[in-house]
Amino acid sequence: MTVHAEKVATGTDEFIALDEQWGAHNYHPLPVVLAEADGAWVTDVDGNRYLDFLSGYSALNFGHRHPDLIAAAQAQLGRVTLTSRAFHHDQMGPFCRELAELTGTEMVLPMNSGAEAVESAVKIARKWAYQVKGVPDGTAEIVVAGSNFHGRTTTIVSFSTDETARADFGPFTPGFVTVPYGDAAALAAAITERTAAVLLEPIQGEAGVIVPPPGYLAEARRRCDDAGALLIADEIQSGLARTGKLLALDHENVRADLYTLGKALGGGIMPVSAVVGSRDVLGVLRPGEHGSTFGGNPLACAVGRAVVALLKTGEFQQRSAELGERLHTRLGGLIGNGLSAVRGRGLWAGIDIAPGGPSGREASRALAARGVLCKETHDHTLRIAPPLVISAEDLDRGIDAITEVVTR
Numbered sequence: 292m293t294v295h296a297e298k299v300a301t302g303t304d305e306f307i308a309l310d311e312q313w314g315a316h317n318y319h320p321l322p323v324v325l326a327e328a329d330g331a332w333v334t335d336v337d338g339n340r341y342l343d344f345l346s347g348y349s350a351l352n353f354g355h356r357h358p359d360l361i362a363a364a365q366a367q368l369g370r371v372t373l374t375s376r377a378f379h380h381d382q383m384g385p386f387c388r389e390l391a392e393l394t395g396t397e398m399v400l401p402m403n404s405g406a407e408a409v410e411s412a413v414k415i416a417r418k419w420a421y422q423v424k425g426v427p428d429g430t431a432e433i434v435v436a437g438s439n440f441h442g443r444t445t446t447i448v449s450f451s452t453d454e455t456a457r458a459d460f461g462p463f464t465p466g467f468v469t470v471p472y473g474d475a476a477a478l479a480a481a482i483t484e485r486t487a488a489v490l491l492e493p494i495q496g497e498a499g500v501i502v503p504p505p506g507y508l509a510e511a512r513r514r515c516d517d518a519g520a521l522l523i524a525d526e527i528q529s530g531l532a533r534t535g536k537l538l539a540l541d542h543e544n545v546r547a548d549l550y551t552l553g554k555a556l557g558g559g560i561m562p563v564s565a566v567v568g569s570r571d572v573l574g575v576l577r578p579g580e581h582g583s584t585f586g587g588n589p590l591a592c593a594v595g596r597a598v599v600a601l602l603k604t605g606e607f608q609q610r611s612a613e614l615g616e617r618l619h620t621r622l623g624g625l626i627g628n629g630l631s632a633v634r635g636r637g638l639w640a641g642i643d644i645a646p647g648g649p650s651g652r653e654a655s656r657a658l659a660a661r662g663v664l665c666k667e668t669h670d671h672t673l674r675i676a677p678p679l680v681i682s683a684e685d686l687d688r689g690i691d692a693i694t695e696v697v698t699r
C-alpha cells in the first residue's frame with residue numbers, strides 16, 4: 292500500500308513560508324527548497340539542480356543515497372529496526388567490532404547525534420579521572436580550545452567561546468578550561484593533576500576549517516601522556532575520509548585515547564555517532580550509568596556497518612586526497628585575486644573572501660544562483676566540503692562558480 296502525503300504547498304516561496312511559520316527559527320537557510328538528491332547533486336521543488344558543496348557538514352561524505360548504504364538500510368528495514376538495548380541484537384556486536392577494527396580501537400559506545408557522542412566522552416573522561424587517575428571527587432577538569440564546535444547541548448555550549456551559541460542559555464556546566472587553539476605552550480600550562488582530558492578537534496570545522504600548526508597535536512599527545520590525562524579527538528566532522536585519511540589525526544601519526552565520530556557514520560541516512568577508544572577508558576562504564584534508547588539500534592548499526600565497509604576499501608580516503616589536491620591548487624591560485632586565505636586538508640576547505648568582495652552570505656547566494664550550494668561560516672568565510680563521490684568534472688564546475696563569484 293502506498294500512502295500519498297497531502298500536497299500542502301507548491302513552489303519555493305510557499306514551502307519557505309510554511310517553514311517560517313511553523314518551524315522554530317534556529318537556522319537561517321538559503322532560499323532553496325530541496326526535494327530530491329543523488330550522489331553530488333540535489334534538485335529543488337522547482338526542478339533546478341545544484342551541486343552539493345556542503346555535504347551536510349560532512350554527514351554526506353559518500354554523497355546522497357549511496358547505493359550500498361541505501362541497500363543496507365532497505366535490507367535492515369525488512370528485518371528489525373529497533374530493539375532497545377534491553378536485548379542484544381545481531382547487528383550490534385558486528386558493528387562494534389568492525390568499527391573498532393577500522394579505527395584501530397578496542398571498544399565502541401554507539402550513540403546517535405554528534406553532541407551525544409561528545410557528552411558521552413565528557414562523562415567517560417570524568418569517570419575515568421575519578422576511578423582510574425584518582426582525581427578528587429567533583430574536581431576533574433577538561434581542557435578545550437577556543438573557537439571550538441562540539442555541539443549544542445547545555446554542557447557543550449558551556450565550553451563554547453561563541454557568544455551566539457551561549458547567550459541566555461546559562462547557568463553553565465563547570466569543569467572546563469579554555470585555551471587558544473594551536474598554542475601548545477598555553478595547552479601545556481593549562482594541564483594540571485586535575486586534568487581528566489584534553490578535548491580537541493584535529494581541524495576546527497565550524498571555526499572555518501582551521502588546521503593547527505605542525506606538531507601541535509603531537510605536542511598535545513605528549514603533554515597528556517606526561518600528565519596522565521586523556522586526549523579526546525572530536526573527529527565528527529574531520530573524520531571518516533574527509534581529509535584524505537580515515538582520521539584527521541592520522542596525518543600527524545597521533546593516536547587519541549577516545550575519538551568521537553558522527554556525521555558520515557550515518558551515511559547521510561540517519562544519525563549515528565559513537566565514542567571509540569581503548570578498553571582501559573571506555574571500560575569504566577557499567578550497566579545503568581549511561582545509555583540511549585536509540586543508540587546502537589539495529590537500523591543504525593546496519594547503516595554504520597555499510598559505512599565501515601565503504602571506508603575499509605580506502606577508496607574514499609584516496610578520492611579525498613586526490614581531488615583535494617585539485618581543490619586546494621585551484622583555490623590557492625585565487626589568493627590575492629578574490630581570496631585572502633585557503634585552509635584545509637583533502638576535499639575540505641575554508642576560504643576567506645578578500646576585503647571588498649562579497650560577504651559569505653552574499654557569496655553563498657550567488658553560488659546558489661549558479662547551481663552550487665555551500666554555506667558561509669562567520670562573515671567572510673565559506674566552507675567547501677563536496678561529497679567524496681564527486682567527479683573531477685563536477686568539482687571543476689563548482690570551483691569555476693566559486694572563482695566567478697569571488698573574483699567578480
Ligand SMILES: *Cc1c(COP(=O)(O)O)cnc(C)c1O
Pocket residue numbers: 348403404405406407409440441442443492496497525526527528529553554
Ligand atoms: C557537527 C559537530 C558536532 C555535533 O554533531 P551533531 O550531530 O550536530 O550533534 C560535534 N563536533 C563536531 C566537530 C562537529 O562538527
